[in-house]
Amino acid sequence: MAQDLLADYLEHHVEVSLSSCMQGQRTTEEGILQDCSSSGLILEQDDGILAFIPMSMVRAMRIKPKPTLWQRLTGS
Numbered sequence: 001m002a003q004d005l006l007a008d009y010l011e012h013h014v015e016v017s018l019s020s021c022m023q024g025q026r027t028t029e030e031g032i033l034q035d036c037s038s039s040g041l042i043l044e045q046d047d048g049i050l051a052f053i054p055m056s057m058v059r060a061m062r063i064k065p066k067p068t069l070w071q072r073l074t075g076s
Helices: 002-009 069-074
Strands: 013-018 028-036 040-044 050-054 058-063
Antiparallel strands (some): 013 058
């Protein structure tokens, strides 16, 4: 069911908060949501690397909205 909800947000920039991270490791991952399934998410990071995140590691996800037409035209 989660993948059905997330399918509407493919190609959106997301920030994923990870659960149960060991000390010294990153607690969030950012990138463009490329694919989602019941097993996990695939994010394309800024440097072009694809990262797989298992659903069991996802604590929360923040989806950043795409700019509106007016924002793209005016640059604001």
